[in-house]
Amino acid sequence: MNKIIRWAGGLACIVLAASCNDKLEIAAPYKNITVVYGLLDMTDSAHYIRIEKAFMDGNQSAVDMAKVPDSSFYNALTVSMKEFNAGGTLINTYALSRVNLDNEGYAKDTGAFFSTPNYAYKFKGLLNSGNTYRLMIYNTATGVMDSAETNVIDSNTASFGLTEWKLAAQTISFAREYTFDGDKLYQKTYTVNVPKNASVFQLYLRFNWVDSNIATHTSVAHSADFSTFYASGSNTLTVTNRDIYDFLRSTLGVPSDANQYRYFDSCDMILYAAGSEYKRYQELNQNTGGLTANEIKQQYTNIKGENVMGLFSTRAHVQKLQVPFSDDTKDSVAINRRTADLNIRFR
Structure with a gap:
């Protein structure tokens, strides 16, 4: 497994607030609402779909219910993934097995909700960007079938990346704060080579550094x-x-010890892409959480069925590691009023 698909945390509970009017029914009779979250990635060797149930019960505290695993998981689901080629012919059917993500190496964050078990549905298989994948969720207890479809993004680095990565000597440069005429803040523009089935993009700059104390040698x-x-x-x-x-100022802060220096040598660039379903979700919800976020909202769903909501789409990422900083950036960091006192040094 190459990386985790981050889950839609916080959707297992619907909490309603009410006034002191004792005639107001603050919660309807208990009803299951299925919540689905999954992003297929060609680079993953194992794929996970999170399927939970939202809950509301007029006779119990939602806070207490959030601590009970039975309130958030179904015991009678048959989950499968059907793969169709470009002509619409079914070529593969994968049966998803329920696994505890704790045993897969993906522990759940602590909080008001129970932490174990931490279930998801898993299958293994090589994905093809020319095919369509249909998620099928059948509740054997109720006879309800839910489904959703997505293509997958072609994560081949020949067709996905930044055009700047093809430069013989690319550097990370953010030396200039204003345009040449001093009228506007300067913006650096990156151009994406768009892969098949990708609709939205986001770039992360990962700053790596070492805090070193020249007095204690730590x-x-x-x-x-x-x-x-x-x-x-x-x-x-x-x-x-x-x-x-x-960002550098808020992240690093002024060191409390004058002997502490921050040594930078390069920066990693990580480019994410997501499919059209994610784009639609973003547009409807005005989402700003990013492609690595772990939360979806009730306003959007591309899951078809009865009393179901969620997001089933695709995501991919490529990266270029250890991109050096430009010389003018190093000089600017040393004198810029936001970073001059952060004790940043470049190797």
């Missing part, structure tokens, strides 16, 4: 991700240089 490695804005319906991404300086 060192601790750190990293932090700076995210650009979305590109939806466009193949360009823009980064405002001043935002990077603000």
